Structures are given as C-alpha cells and as structure tokens.
Amino acid sequence: MTPACRVSRESITALTQMLPREKTHGWSHELEVLVTIYWLACGASYRVTADIFHIPLATVCRIIHKVVDEMMSIIHNVIHFPRQEEMEDIGAGKLFPSIILQGICDAKGRFIDVYVGNPGSVHDALVLRRSPIYQQALYPPAGYFLLGDGGYPCLQHPVAVMTPYRQPVASQVEARYNRHHAKGRNIIQRAFGILKTRWRSIFLRALEIRPIFAPKVVAACCILHNICVAAGDIMEEEGGPQMEDGDEHDDAEVDRRDLAGGDVQARLAAQLSAPDELPACLSEHDYI
Incomplete structure (x- = not known):
C-alpha cells in the first residue's frame, strides 16, 4: 500500500503521531490516515477508495473530510516561519x-x-x-x-x-x-x-x-x-x-x-x- 500512497512508512507514521487522537471506537486512526493519503495520492473517487479498503462509501467521505480537517488543526506546527x-x-x-x-x-x-x-x-x-x-x-x-x-x-x-x-x-x-x-x-x-x-x-x-x-x-x-x-x-x-x-x-x-x-x-x-x-x-x- 505504501507505493500507492507515494509516501514512505516513516512519513505516514509521523503524520499519524502529529494528528489529534480522540477516537475511542470505530475505524482505527491509522486506517483513517491511510485512506486519506491514498485518496490524495491517487485522486480516486470516494467510491473507488471505498472498494479498495472495503469501507462503506459514506464512511470514506466522512473519514477523508475528518482527517483533512485534523490536518488543518496542525498546519501551523508544520508550515511556519523560521526563528x-x-x-x-x-x-x-x-x-x-x-x-x-x-x-x-x-x-x-x-x-x-x-x-x-x-x-x-x-x-x-x-x-x-x-x-x-x-x-x-x-x-x-x-x-x-x-x-x-x-x-x-x-x-x-x-x-x-x-x-x-x-x-x-x-x-x-x-x-x-x-x-x-x-x-x-x-x-x-x-x-x-x-x-x-x-x-x-x-x-x-x-x-x-x-x-x-x-x-x-x-x-x-x-x-x-x-x-x-x-x-x-x-x-x-x-x-x-x-x-x-x-x-x-x-x-x-x-x-x-x-x-x-x-x-x-x-x-x-x-x-x-x-x-x-x-x-x-x-x-x-x-x-x-
């Protein structure tokens, strides 16, 4: 799956560790990050992404929007002016x-x-x-x-x-x-x-x-x-x-x-x- 995502396992792990982790149920946080990165890398439709991961279509849409919003919450930690x-x-x-x-x-x-x-x-x-x-x-x-x-x-x-x-x-x-x-x-x-x-x-x-x-x-x-x-x-x-x-x-x-x-x-x-x-x-x- 890593080649399809066009990023290394280390980069995926780094992003997962930086994002808020408030989940107590449902799909794992790691899987949600992977689904989002795959969608960004391949430009696939929500339906194709759902078929790849065997996840309901509505859930894939919700996951991608949720993870992207989480990424917006850390944008100033990753993109910032130098000291x-x-x-x-x-x-x-x-x-x-x-x-x-x-x-x-x-x-x-x-x-x-x-x-x-x-x-x-x-x-x-x-x-x-x-x-x-x-x-x-x-x-x-x-x-x-x-x-x-x-x-x-x-x-x-x-x-x-x-x-x-x-x-x-x-x-x-x-x-x-x-x-x-x-x-x-x-x-x-x-x-x-x-x-x-x-x-x-x-x-x-x-x-x-x-x-x-x-x-x-x-x-x-x-x-x-x-x-x-x-x-x-x-x-x-x-x-x-x-x-x-x-x-x-x-x-x-x-x-x-x-x-x-x-x-x-x-x-x-x-x-x-x-x-x-x-x-x-x-x-x-x-x-x-």
Whole structure:
C-alpha cells in the first residue's frame, strides 16, 4: 500500500503521531490516515477508495473530510516561519490549476507559508496583497527579502520582495542579477515540482469535490510535503528542475501601501557585479 500512497512508512507514521487522537471506537486512526493519503495520492473517487479498503462509501467521505480537517488543526506546527536563528534563503512562487497556491519555502524546500483559495484568474500581485503575509507584514524580518517571479511587484514594504529585471535587460549587471535570482528561485520551483509529482492526481486533474473543500485538500498536500521532507522522504520531480533566466512581467496596479523595492534591487545587482566579499554559493568567474 505504501507505493500507492507515494509516501514512505516513516512519513505516514509521523503524520499519524502529529494528528489529534480522540477516537475511542470505530475505524482505527491509522486506517483513517491511510485512506486519506491514498485518496490524495491517487485522486480516486470516494467510491473507488471505498472498494479498495472495503469501507462503506459514506464512511470514506466522512473519514477523508475528518482527517483533512485534523490536518488543518496542525498546519501551523508544520508550515511556519523560521526563528531568527534558522533564517535561510527562501523563495516565493505559485502554482494554479483552478485555485491558486501561493507558497514560500526555505532553502531545503520546506514550505514556511502557504495561502490557498483565490481563483486561477486572479493576478499574482493581487493574491499577494490579499494574503496575511502582506496584510499583516508578517514576514520577512528586517534585513531579509523574498524572491518572487516577474508576476509579483518589486517591494520593500509591507513585505520585501525582490523580482527579476524586465526583459530585455539594460546591462550585464542586470543580466547577472537575473541569473542569480533564477538560481535562488529554483528552490521554490523544485518544491512545487515535487508537490505536483507526488500529488499529481490532486494538482493535474479535476477533483470530484466541492469547491469549498479544495483549499483544504491543497493545504493538506503541503503539510504532507513538509512531513516528507523532514522524514527524508524525497521524491524527485518529473522532468527535473527548470532554470529560468527571467519571467514575463505583467503591469500590476500600485497599492498605496506599497514601497517600491527598485533601490534595493539596484544595490543587490551592483553588489553581485562588484562584490567586496561574495558568498561562495554566488561566486562566478566573469565579474567585471
């Protein structure tokens, strides 16, 4: 059953131990978790899942909704901002079938924030402005910034987001900045790639569920992703990570709360091209 669930036994055990255990009768908690993970991994209908486990159809529906709701109760234990001593490079990005998942991850590809539920037609910049991280200026702390693709505005406040320069770039300085930006942003692209590979039936197929339940299902996949990363249960994305030199930019409306990040972007670009001391991970051999 573990191969069909697309997660290791260690990851399943870790999730089971983290979820509330208030059952005193009925199906075992372990079986309920297994049924839910199988449904997420295979994208099967409730009826097919019921036949696989020999459980009544109505019970399978109840079990899946119950376990997903339990997972929502631990989401902030699994997906959370790092402490100051844990600060690392992070990335921001998006993935959308019919609803948008805006995610931020750390250098290991673990999600530290997710915001799910906007329709796929909503512009990236508007999704950002609707999210708690923007509305409440939750992250990152002063002196740090997020890397976002060209669909996001370049900002200093209320959330610091650095984006690539528009194509065509005006100089080698901007081109070099874009290359380093793409390398850093590759982490979030790979995280989304792994998410789609492991839960392809959720992200690449139409789901036979009510729209109001869909954001919880997507968030549950993100919780499982972090649990798998912590357990060393890594699945390579199909096709391998994609490196991009830059992204298309769409003009977004300016919000009165925005403080543009162009000055910070320019200083970063200049430092990359004429650094006093550059971290080893950013070193190149063609500085001028």
